[in-house]
Amino acid sequence: MAPENSKEELARIMQVYGDLKPPERLLLGAGPSNIDPRVLKALTLPIVEHLDPFFAGVMSETVDLLRYAFKTGNKVTFPISGTGSAGMESAICNIVEEGDEVVVCISGFFGDRISDMVQRYGGKSIEVRAQPGKIIEKEAVEEALANSNAKAVAIVHAETSTGILQPLKEISKITHEYGALLVVDAVTSLGGCELKVDEWGIDICFSASQKCLGCPPGLAPITVSERAMSVIRNRRTRVRSWYFDLSTIEKYWIESNRVYHHTAPILLVYALREGLRLLYEERLENRWMRHIENMRLLVGRIEEIGLKIFTDKNHICPAITAINIPKNVNDENVRRTLREEYNITISGGLGELKGKIWRVGLMGVNSSRKNAILVAEALKNALKKEKYYE
Numbered sequence: 001m002a003p004e005n006s007k008e009e010l011a012r013i014m015q016v017y018g019d020l021k022p023p024e025r026l027l028l029g030a031g032p033s034n035i036d037p038r039v040l041k042a043l044t045l046p047i048v049e050h051l052d053p054f055f056a057g058v059m060s061e062t063v064d065l066l067r068y069a070f071k072t073g074n075k076v077t078f079p080i081s082g083t084g085s086a087g088m089e090s091a092i093c094n095i096v097e098e099g100d101e102v103v104v105c106i107s108g109f110f111g112d113r114i115s116d117m118v119q120r121y122g123g124k125s126i127e128v129r130a131q132p133g134k135i136i137e138k139e140a141v142e143e144a145l146a147n148s149n150a151k152a153v154a155i156v157h158a159e160t161s162t163g164i165l166q167p168l169k170e171i172s173k174i175t176h177e178y179g180a181l182l183v184v185d186a187v188t189s190l191g192g193c194e195l196k197v198d199e200w201g202i203d204i205c206f207s208a209s210q211k212c213l214g215c216p217p218g219l220a221p222i223t224v225s226e227r228a229m230s231v232i233r234n235r236r237t238r239v240r241s242w243y244f245d246l247s248t249i250e251k252y253w254i255e256s257n258r259v260y261h262h263t264a265p266i267l268l269v270y271a272l273r274e275g276l277r278l279l280y281e282e283r284l285e286n287r288w289m290r291h292i293e294n295m296r297l298l299v300g301r302i303e304e305i306g307l308k309i310f311t312d313k314n315h316i317c318p319a320i321t322a323i324n325i326p327k328n329v330n331d332e333n334v335r336r337t338l339r340e341e342y343n344i345t346i347s348g349g350l351g352e353l354k355g356k357i358w359r360v361g362l363m364g365v366n367s368s369r370k371n372a373i374l375v376a377e378a379l380k381n382a383l384k385k386e387k388y389y390e
């Protein structure tokens, strides 16, 4: 038998790698958001096997609740094991085959990520770009469709990097007129902003657990229309990713005779089910309204303290507000003051917008009057410290 640790060695190890004591921050950035105590409690429930009949019931209920959240009757609806990017990658790799054209609408950082994925899977990305902080114009999408043989149009509903909420109805109509599929990134919008998968004709919609659903990161809900599934089932070639092949994951998540695909993150699924139950209790439409009201309150307070909204004000996403950082104010200093003096996290800009904007998220349980008022007040005090008002 190997020798045990000496008392001194054990004490040293416990001191170096002490108990984790994470700071209790109020997460008012681009996500994750804070987690409702009921969801946290679900994470501590006893684990069962991923093929246990009890877990099979949990899976079916989670799928039902997800259909409610997405407003869809799609049979193929489940959480992908992975973060929002895993949802994005599943959507793209199942649709794209070598040489396929996809119109990718880019109004920020996450649109660029989709375009990158299309190319990595052998597709041709036809990029339609918006001005920073503006929506994609439907005419530009139509032009791209008219001049290509696109199999799909991919678009971000709530572009977290710019705070834009993209209208989808018209773009959906045009997409279908050209016989293409509509793929929508609803990572930041699901459970916080109006989203109607069936009514709006969305073929593939993916999201993430950690934003308006208020769960830990690690699951990416996805829903796929029958039309998109038939395109996937009739591919010329096999999906290049084994893990994200929807036709095989479906056999584990949807069919009554469940076939093992991978070991589902069981506790995360409990948590998602609880997050969705909270949504169901509040009702989707009430949740959307709460996010709109608190975003409006926040925008008003932000303007009162002398700051300007970065995003086109007709299209501000109710879950995330992007604010211009005034000239001569240090981005890092302000965020540090918020973190160290108020325990509040907000996000800076991504990519080209780094140092230019702040992003304040009021998502899920964090979308409240109290938080809207608090974060504006904290920003004002942090700006005073930077001598902004002198």
Ligand SMILES: Cc1ncc(COP(=O)(O)O)c(C=O)c1O
Residues within 6 Å of the ligand: 030, 031, 083, 084, 085, 086, 088, 110, 156, 158, 159, 160, 161, 185, 187, 188, 208, 217
């Ligand atoms: C719109 C959007 N899409 C995709 C992602 C990627 O999600 P994740 O970081 O969970 O992989 C994010 C993350 O913030 C996002 O906001």
